[in-house]
Amino acid sequence: MVARADFEHSEGADGVEVRFTGRLTLARLGDLPARLDALGPIATLDLSAIDRIDTVGAWIVTRTAADHDARITGASADAQRLLDALASDKSEYRVHRDRRPAWVRMLEQIGTASVAVWNELLGIVGFFGAMIVAIFNQIRARRRLRWNAIVTRFQTVGVDALPIIGLMSFLIGIVIAQQGAVQLEQFGLEVFTINLVGRASIRELGLLMTAIMVAGRSGSAFAAQIGTMKLTEEVDAMRTIGVSPMEAIVLPRVAASTITMPLLGFYASLCAIAGGGLFCWVGLDIPPLTYIQRLREIIPMTDFWIMLIKAPVFGILIGVTGCYEGMQVRQNAEEVGQRTTSAVVAAIFLVIVLDAFFAVFFSSLGWN
Template sequence: MVARADFEHSDGTEGANVRFTGRLTLARLGDVPARLEELGPIASVDLSAIERIDTVGAWIVTRTINEHGAKIIGASPEAERLLHALKDDKSEYRVHRDRRSGLERMLGEVGTASIAVWRELIGIIDFFGAMILALGTQIRARRRLRWHAIVTRFQSVGVDALPIIGLMTFLIGIVVAQQGAVQLRQFGLEVFTINLVGRASIRELGLLMTAIMVAGRSGSAFAAQIGTMKLTEEIDAMRTIGVSPMEAIVLPRVAAATILMPLLGFYASLCAIAGGGVFCWIGLDIPPVTYVQMLRDIIPMTDFWAMLIKAPVFGILIGVTGCYEGMQVRQNAEEVGKRTTSAVVAAIFLVIVLDAFFAVFFSSIGWN
């Protein structure tokens, strides 16, 4: 059986004489450090009886020597080598309990998080400004936009997203219609479920859910792709040969997201309306023809214009956030995952905040 670390001690005129036994290693230390602190002054440390010593054990001995001015007896060559490496280490490695109150700790964490969010927001704004400058430079130099790169992103951002966006918004339309009908049935007004589904789908739900899905799919893909290119030094190579990464990588992705968001938002709204129509037909016995006719009377054009105004803004926000987070990758592959997560979280948060501002703005100008 492997001997655990232990020690014997005897009192001397200048302090205790400590003689270690067993294996003075991390796995076998046990409560030895705590018992050493209870001894008081230590005059000498005898290492002749130890079977093995590692860095942690040598650090315990070094700390004891530095604290009490003790002398070493019977150290093996291995122990002497480790002690020599640590002889100038006089730092105190102690875990101090956080004595702040729960409220103070909470406020501290909130403050730290707020500062991090503010710095992230400033970084995104700065990155957006750099992108606008790059676009202006490209226009002034009369260089053609990289339409091939933009069209390539149409496939990943738009076409590949159609099935999942359609299915998700179709089911959401059913859920909204079902929940609305349950509440309106109490007043005998189930027919107004059509109003709820139609206006909510066109004005808010279709576009908002699309933006969240695009942020999760495309925003994360932008961050991961650019982050990987940073690690493999492809972006540095592009700068070396005179190609602007902002023009070659960022602008096509942001342009694709901006162009496709209105189309995806309109498609999602139609799918949500179709889901609500299926529920109204099956659950409320409202024929599809009646459902469509009522939608034409209920949905104002202002809802459609509001959606078309918000959609490109959301697309720019998702594209810029994803590309910005990818450009922030510096060290290793683990940071790619962290930045990808940050891209999704930041994009969804900013989309929801902007949607709230748009709702207040449109209401203030009478687009209710």
């Protein structure tokens, strides 16, 4: 029968002297670690009587020696080799508490996050520059655009997104109308709910909510698709046969998101106006004809032009961000998920920041 791991102990001048017996292996350890911890200060660990030792047993011995500042004696050549290997790497297995003040750690985390965001922004700008260079190279070489790839992306980015964007915008229009009517009712000005719904839908919310939806739906798809292609070395294969990944993969996706964003934004605005009109008809007893006539009076043409100016910019931003994050995949499938999440977060953040910039810019031009 194979002897289980055990030990004998005796009191010495400097502390407890422990003499191990049996096999110090994972299968035979049992409760030996707990019984060792129950002893007092240990001065010596004697390994001369053990039959065998593995990495786990050597780790128990090394940990006990380090905790009690004990010396190890009687180790065979194989046992000593394991002990030396663990002793040389012991710093990697110890977790040292960070004793710095909390405010120092917080500032370090903020600084690290700020540097990461800045590097991400620089990477996106550099990737956009590389895409512009690829466009000029394609024009100079008189190569045809990959219309088949672009039309395919029209289907995924635009047509397939119509139901969810339409439903979302319709419900948002109802919510805006309901909340606006509740507040305006205090002053007897429920009729101005039409103004709120019309201008907010055309100028801001219709396009902004569409951009957020496209970023979460198509931007993430771009990152996941390209990231998977990087892992399966399809991108490297394209370069090997002389096909530019920027022209074959990136440009069709960015072109599709740029062209479809104005159409989706206009469609979302109409759905939001329809939702607001339904609430005004049912909740405020405003006839549809009156609602439409009022919209024609209060929505300036500048709101429509503002939407058409912002939409392609948002489309470019979403396409570039999604493709950039997909191209950054290097190691494993887990990184695909991380980069997909980064693509959505970065695209939504940049869209909102850019929308705020556009709001200030157009207000300075007097397009209110």
